[in-house]
Every structure is written in structure tokens, then in C-alpha cells.
Amino acid sequence: MRICVPATSANLGPGFDTLGLAISLHNQVSIKPSKFHSVSLKGEGANNPVLKDNNMFIAIFNDFYQNLSNKKRHFRFEFANDIPLSRGLGSSSAVIVSAIASAYAIEGIEIDKDKLLNLALAYESHPDNITPAVMGGFNVATVQDNEVKYIRKNMPKTLKAVVVIPNRPISTQLARKALPFKYSKEDAVFNISHSSLLTAAFMSEDWDTLKLASQDKIHQKYRMKQMPELFDVQKTALKCGALMSTLSGSGSTLFTICLNEDAQRVEKELKNKFPHFKVLTRDFDNDGVTVEY
Numbered sequence: 001m002r003i004c005v006p007a008t009s010a011n012l013g014p015g016f017d018t019l020g021l022a023i024s025l026h027n028q029v030s031i032k033p034s035k036f037h038s039v040s041l042k043g044e045g046a047n048n049p050v051l052k053d054n055n056m057f058i059a060i061f062n063d064f065y066q067n068l069s070n071k072k073r074h075f076r077f078e079f080a081n082d083i084p085l086s087r088g089l090g091s092s093s094a095v096i097v098s099a100i101a102s103a104y105a106i107e108g109i110e111i112d113k114d115k116l117l118n119l120a121l122a123y124e125s126h127p128d129n130i131t132p133a134v135m136g137g138f139n140v141a142t143v144q145d146n147e148v149k150y151i152r153k154n155m156p157k158t159l160k161a162v163v164v165i166p167n168r169p170i171s172t173q174l175a176r177k178a179l180p181f182k183y184s185k186e187d188a189v190f191n192i193s194h195s196s197l198l199t200a201a202f203m204s205e206d207w208d209t210l211k212l213a214s215q216d217k218i219h220q221k222y223r224m225k226q227m228p229e230l231f232d233v234q235k236t237a238l239k240c241g242a243l244m245s246t247l248s249g250s251g252s253t254l255f256t257i258c259l260n261e262d263a264q265r266v267e268k269e270l271k272n273k274f275p276h277f278k279v280l281t282r283d284f285d286n287d288g289v290t291v292e293y
């Protein structure tokens with residue numbers, strides 16, 4: 001059995017804890033019954049011994065498996081990870097969502113995606129990464145009475161994501177602590193209006209509005225100050241014709257949307273100017289988490 005889950009970019013500038021979309025960059029795990037518990041890791045995190053011995057995926061999987069099954073079984077877990085850890089591309093959401101989906105799948109119990117999403121909420125209280133990780137596409141999400149309420153839309157094939165991934169991680173927990181405790185009414189109104197406009201632009205495919213609408217006053221500058229080169233990455237991407245360029249989640253990745261015909265040029269320019277960062281161009285993912293038996 002194989003589970004595949006996409007990377008996600010949250011916030012999209014002004015939509016703090018609300019907006020997110022899925023990118024075709026995936027973690028896969030294949031799980032087989034086995035005589036002994038064993039783990040193999042390929043790709044991102046492969047050199048991190050903690051991920052083998054104290055793996056968040058296995059802890060969540062076991063929680064659910066023990067509740068769902070009355071058998072005691074051991075498994076072999078084979079992870080192939082393309083989502084970098086703590087870079088703002090939703091690695092923790094990918095782990096949470098795929099671990100829950102795996103426990104249900106291995107027991108042959110069908111789980112609908114809305115239920116999966118609400119179970120994932122217990123592990124990550126803001127819904128902007130877990131919603132696109134489960135559903136794929138562009139999502140607007142909020143939480144009410146412990147349930148995620150969301151509206152989604154497929155991303156078109158005419159756009160690409162260009163991501164610039166620094167070699168330094170930023171933990172979401174610490175990046176949340178770096179934010180001010182209070183905001184002015186002006187900043188709050190600025191973000192409400194821009195986030196609303198950005199949502200309308202995605203829903204109506206009005207790509208020319210993305211650049212203006214993706215401005216933010218709530219989190220980006222406070223976080224990007226800790227890696228000031230990111231301001232230059234953002235400026236470069238926009239100057240080369242990107243439709244928008246925002247801090248991905250809590251960072252450190254800078255996420256950019258381009259028209260297909262501009263993506264190669266933007267990627268090349270970013271690679272030339274920031275050779276110490278990893279630059280990738282990807283399609284968007286409209287499937288969310290998938291299970292293959």
C-alpha cells in the first residue's frame with residue numbers, strides 16, 4: 001500500500017492561517033506487514049537519525065492503528081520524501097495527513113476526506129496547510145466548533161510554482177513566536193482587504209490582480225527580517241515577471257506563481273542570483289492525499 005501527499009504553501013501573503021494551495025512535490029510512504037518493525041528513509045530527512053527512531057509519522061500512525069485495529073501487527077515503512085523539513089512547504093501537515101490516511105487504509109477502512117481533514121486538525125490547529133494537503137488545489141479555510149470549513153478550487157495547468165528553498169530551516173513554532181502580540185486597525189484592515197481580493201482573484205482566475213492582492217502586513221516582514229536575503233529573492237521574482245511571490249508558510253521558502261511561459265526564465269534568474277539556494281519549478285497538485293492499494 002502506498003500513500004502520496006503533496007507539499008503545501010500557506011498564507012499566500014495576507015491570508016494568514018487561512019489560504020493555502022498544494023504543489024506537485026510529494027512525500028510517499030509504502031507500508032507492508034512485516035515480522036519486525038522497520039523503517040527506511042530516502043530523500044529529505046534521510047540523514048536525520050531522529051526521523052528513524054522518533055518519527056512523527058509512526059507515532060500518529062500507531063495512535064490511529066491501535067484504535068482502529070484489534071490485531072497487533074508490525075510493519076515495514078519505506079519513506080521517500082521530497083518535501084524539505086521546516087522550510088514552509090507543509091512537511092508537518094504532510095506527515096499528519098498521510099499518517100492518519102495510512103492507518104485507515106492498512107485496516108481497509110474507508111475514510112472520507114472531510115473526516116480525515118478534521119482528524120488532522122487535532123495535530124495542527126491552523127487549517128491552511130492541512131486543507132490543501134488533503135484536498136489539493138487552492139483552499140480558503142477556517143475553523144469553527146473544531147471543524148474545518150473550506151472552499152476549494154482546482155489550480156489551472158497554465159500556472160507553475162517556482163520555489164526558492166534556503167538551506168536554513170525555520171521552525172513554525174518559533175516563527176509564530178516572532179510575530180507581534182497586537183496589530184493596528186490599519187494593518188488588520190489592510191490584510192482583510194488584500195486577503196479578500198486575493199481569494200476573489202484565485203476564484204475568478206484574475207491572475208493580473210495577484211501581485212497587488214498578495215501584499216501582507218501581518219507576518220512576512222517580521223519573519224523575513226530573520227533572513228533578509230529573502231526580500232531580494234521576492235523582488236527579483238517579481239521583477240522577472242512572477243505573478244506573485246510570498247513567504248511560504250512560516251518560511252524559509254519563498255513561493256512564487258508564474259505563467260507557464262515565464263517560469264523557466266524566472267527559475268533561471270533566481271538560480272543565477274541565488275546559487276546557494278535550491279530553486280524548483282513544479283505544477284500545482286489538484287488531488288491532495290492519495291492511497292494506492
Ligand SMILES: Nc1ncnc2c1ncn2[C@@H]1O[C@H](COP(=O)(O)OP(=O)(O)OP(=O)(O)O)[C@@H](O)[C@H]1O
Binds near residue numbers: 010084129
Ligand atoms: N518526513 C518527515 N518525517 C517525520 N517527521 C517530519 C517529516 N517532515 C517533517 N516532520 C516533522 O515536522 C517538523 C517540521 O514542522 P514545521 O511546522 O516546523 O515545518 P513545516 O511544516 O515544514 O513548515 P510550514 O508549516 O511553515 O509549512 C519537523 O521538525 C519534524 O518533527
Ligand SMILES: N[C@@H](CCO)C(=O)O
Binds near residue numbers: 018128175
Ligand atoms: N499559517 C501558518 C503556516 C505555517 O504552518 C503560519 O504562518 O504560522
